[in-house]
Structures are given as C-alpha cells and as structure tokens.
Amino acid sequence: MAEHYFTEQAYTDSDCKDKIREKYGDRANILVRKTIRMKGLFGLFPREGVEMSGVLRSEPPFRKESRPPMDFEMEKKKILASVTPKPDPTLQLVLNEVRTIKEQIQSVNIAVPEADHPSIIRIREILNLNDFTPNYSRNIIDRIRKEFSLTGLEDFDALQDRVVEWIGESIQIYKEEKNRRRPRILTLVGPTGVGKTTTIAKLAAIYGTGFAGRPPLSVRLVTIDNYRIGGSYQIEKYGGIMEIPVSNVKNHGELKKLIALSAEGTDLILIDTIGKNPRAAVELAEMKQLLDACGSSAEFYLAVAATTKSSDILEILMQYELFGYRSVIVTKIDETIRLGSVISALADRGKSISFITEGQQVPKDIQKADVVRFLINLEGFKINRVKIEERFPGKKTDYIQWSE
Numbered sequence: 001m002a003e004h005y006f007t008e009q010a011y012t013d014s015d016c017k018d019k020i021r022e023k024y025g026d027r028a029n030i031l032v033r034k035t036i037r038m039k040g041l042f043g044l045f046p047r048e049g050v051e052m053s054g055v056l057r058s059e060p061p062f063r064k065e066s067r068p069p070m071d072f073e074m075e076k077k078k079i080l081a082s083v084t085p086k087p088d089p090t091l092q093l094v095l096n097e098v099r100t101i102k103e104q105i106q107s108v109n110i111a112v113p114e115a116d117h118p119s120i121i122r123i124r125e126i127l128n129l130n131d132f133t134p135n136y137s138r139n140i141i142d143r144i145r146k147e148f149s150l151t152g153l154e155d156f157d158a159l160q161d162r163v164v165e166w167i168g169e170s171i172q173i174y175k176e177e178k179n180r181r182r183p184r185i186l187t188l189v190g191p192t193g194v195g196k197t198t199t200i201a202k203l204a205a206i207y208g209t210g211f212a213g214r215p216p217l218s219v220r221l222v223t224i225d226n227y228r229i230g231g232s233y234q235i236e237k238y239g240g241i242m243e244i245p246v247s248n249v250k251n252h253g254e255l256k257k258l259i260a261l262s263a264e265g266t267d268l269i270l271i272d273t274i275g276k277n278p279r280a281a282v283e284l285a286e287m288k289q290l291l292d293a294c295g296s297s298a299e300f301y302l303a304v305a306a307t308t309k310s311s312d313i314l315e316i317l318m319q320y321e322l323f324g325y326r327s328v329i330v331t332k333i334d335e336t337i338r339l340g341s342v343i344s345a346l347a348d349r350g351k352s353i354s355f356i357t358e359g360q361q362v363p364k365d366i367q368k369a370d371v372v373r374f375l376i377n378l379e380g381f382k383i384n385r386v387k388i389e390e391r392f393p394g395k396k397t398d399y400i401q402w403s404e
C-alpha cells in the first residue's frame with residue numbers, strides 16, 4: 001500500500017488541523033506535533049506556531065462494480081511519484097520520527113520471552129528426563145509461572161514438592177465399582193506382547209488359588225487365541241499348574257455358550273485375547289464382534305506397556321476405544337525409568353489406571369495401581385515419601401471388591 005507523508009504549519013492547532021483536513025480529507029493521520037517559531041508579517045515579529053506531520057493513508061480500493069475507467073500509465077506514474085523519496089529535509093525528519101514510532105509500536109506488540117528462572121529451567125530438565133510430553137511439561141511450567149512468585153521460586157524443594165503433587169493429581173486411579181453379578185467377566189485387550197497373558201495368569205493366581213490368605217474364588221480362564229500356532233499353549237500351561245480350567249473358544253457362539261454354562265458356580269471369568277496391532281482396524285472390529293458374546297456387563301481392560309512412547313500410547317488408547325475399556329493396566333513398569341510418557345498420555349486422554357505389572361513372575365509382579373508407586377519411580381525429583389503418602393493414601397482394599 002503506497003503511503004505519502006505530509007507536513008503542515010499554522011499559528012494554532014485548530015488552524016493546522018483545518019488546513020490538513022482541507023488538503024487531504026480523511027486520509028491524513030497526524031503522528032507528530034511540534035511547536036515552532038513562525039515568521040510574522042513581512043518576515044518580522046516571529047511568533048509561536050505549530051507544525052503537524054504524519055502519513056496519508058492510501059485511497060480505499062475501488063469496488064469492482066464501481067471501478068471507473070483508469071488511465072493505467074497515469075496511475076503508474078502517480079504511484080511511482082508517491083514512493084520516490086523527495087529530497088526534502090523536513091520530510092526526512094518526519095520519516096525518521098515515523099520510523100521511531102513504528103519501532104516503539106512493534107516493541108510493545110512483540111512479546112519478548114522473559115528469561116526463565118533457574119528453578120524453572122531445572123524443573124523443565126527433570127520433566128524431560130522423565131519423558132513427559134512437551135504439552136504436559138508446558139502445562140506444569142505455565143502453572144508454576146502462575147502460582148509461584150519470584151521469591152517462591154527460590155525455594156526449590158518446595159517448588160519440586162508442589163510439582164510432584166501436581167503430577168500425582170494427574171494420575172487417575174480406577175475406582176472399582178462393586179459388582180453383584182457373578183460371574184464377573186474381565187477381558188484384557190491390547191497390542192502384541194505387552195503382557196496380557198502373563199497378567200491374566202497373575203490375576204488368575206491371585207483370585208483362584210487363595211493367594212496371600214485370600215479365600216479362593218471359582219475362576220475360569222478363557223482364550224480366543226486359535227489363530228496362532230501354539231497360541232493357547234501358554235495360558236493352558238498356567239491353568240494346568242494352578243488347577244484352573246481353561247477353555248479355548250473359536251467364535252462368538254462358543255463364547256456365548258461357555259458364559260451361559262458358567263452362570264452357576266463361577267465367580268470370575270478371565271478372558272485372554274490376541275495381541276493386535278492398533279492400526280489393524282478390521283481385525284480389531286472382528287475381535288470385538290466375537291467378544292460381544294461376553295454381554296454388556298463384561299469389563300474390558302486395556303494393557304499398555306510403560307515402555308511405549310507417548311504418541312504410540314495415544315494412538316493405542318484411541319484405536320481400542322471400540323471395546324469401551326474401563327481402565328488401563330500399565331505393564332512392564334520395571335523395564336523403564338521414564339514413566340512420564342505413560343503418565344502424560346493417560347492424563348491427556350483422561351484414562352484411569354487399574355493395575356500395574358512390574359516383572360515376569362506370576363503372580364508376584366502385579367499391584368493395584370497406586371499414585372505413590374508412580375511418583376517414587378520418577379527420576380531426578382527428591383521425593384518426600386511421607387508427604388506424598390499422606391497426600392495420596394493408597395486404598396488398602398482387595399484387588400477386586402465384591403459386595404456381600
């Protein structure tokens with residue numbers, strides 16, 4: 001947009017403004033006003049006057065329909081004349097002033113990033129060390145900026161205690177709902193190799209064998225793994241050792257029949273499924289169709305390995321949504337020191353955690369999910385265990401609650 005500059009002088013402000021309006025109409029934008037000495041009558045008796053300078057906004061573009069015929073050569077000349085600097089010293093001065101004003105306006109509009117306090121830098125480093133997602137870390141840092149004063153930031157221990165607390169608050173623990181229906185049906189779904197079968201075996205041992213002084217429940221194991229050679233072998237072996245019956249079903253009808261037959265005398269049916277690539281949407285839908293035979297009271301849990309990177313976890317959480325899973329079982333916690341990715345991904349999607357598994361041993365390496373367990377595993381923070389145990393008291397309840 002071509003711009004012109006103007007400078008006008010008069011004895012008074014209003015005269016000067018009138019002059020400008022008369023000459024340039026609404027296009028004039030006065031930017032600078034100066035008091036000057038003006039020559040009086042016959043060049044004698046100088047008196048005070050004003051000088052106003054500014055820019056002329058270019059004419060509003062013509063609307064297409066009302067555009068008058070134009071002499072393009074004339075227009076071109078006019079535009080060229082308007083952009084060619086004139087060797088006028090006053091104009092040069094005005095130009096300089098306009099430039100200064102422009103710079104001032106820009107410096108106000110562009111937010112200069114404030115230098116971070118060393119405590120904030122340190123917290124950011126610790127969050128990175130734990131593989132928290134950039135989005136999760138940004139939220140924490142924003143919250144620090146909002147809630148901590150400069151003096152507050154000086155006390156690093158207090159700051160990190162607070163950050164650990166916020167992380168703890170972002171971990172949702174699954175609240176077991178009391179279930180009167182028997183048999184209770186628990187189905188584990190999830191990607192390949194995350195530890196579904198091992199987890200099913202751990203749960204079967206805990207509930208079905210009177211583990212840790214618990215009265216044994218009547219448990220039945222079910223596998224739908226007929227596609228892979230030896231697919232059902234692993235779970236059948238576990239069942240054999242624990243003396244827990246294992247059924248191998250091939251389709252929707254067989255599963256439905258089995259559940260109907262177990263209606264009497266069975267407390268818990270644990271269903272092991274086949275690991276699926278979360279991108280294999282058709283296969284997931286077929287498996288879902290088979291598992292629909294469990295009925296609407298069946299509880300689905302999604303197993304996710306703690307070693308998975310956060311963007312993959314987000315995709316898994318989404319692709320398995322069709323199973324309507326209640327909660328997530330985080331497996332292989334023992335295989336990573338960076339729990340940030342799983343914490344951030346689950347927090348991002350608002351998913352709760354029901355169990356964690358922390359090793360290959362059946363049934364020892366499974367725990368009911370607990371915030372403290374995640375927090376004490378964080379790297380780089382000095383964890384005040386007494387404080388966090390007070391803040392996040394783990395429920396010392398049974399793994400699965402049964403109402404009497």
Ligand SMILES: Nc1nc2c(ncn2[C@@H]2O[C@H](COP(=O)(O)OP(=O)(O)OP(=O)(O)O)[C@@H](O)[C@H]2O)c(=O)[nH]1
Binds near residue numbers: 196274275357358
């Ligand atoms: N370190 C560690 N290894 C585990 C854990 N849970 C399972 N594993 C191991 O992970 C491997 C795969 O476990 P599976 O239980 O067969 O996994 P899956 O999800 O049933 O696998 P698919 O049926 O092939 O999808 C085995 O070697 C298990 O011993 C755990 O919590 N920690």
Ligand SMILES: [Mg+2]
Binds near residue numbers: 196197272273274275
């Ligand atoms: Mg398996």
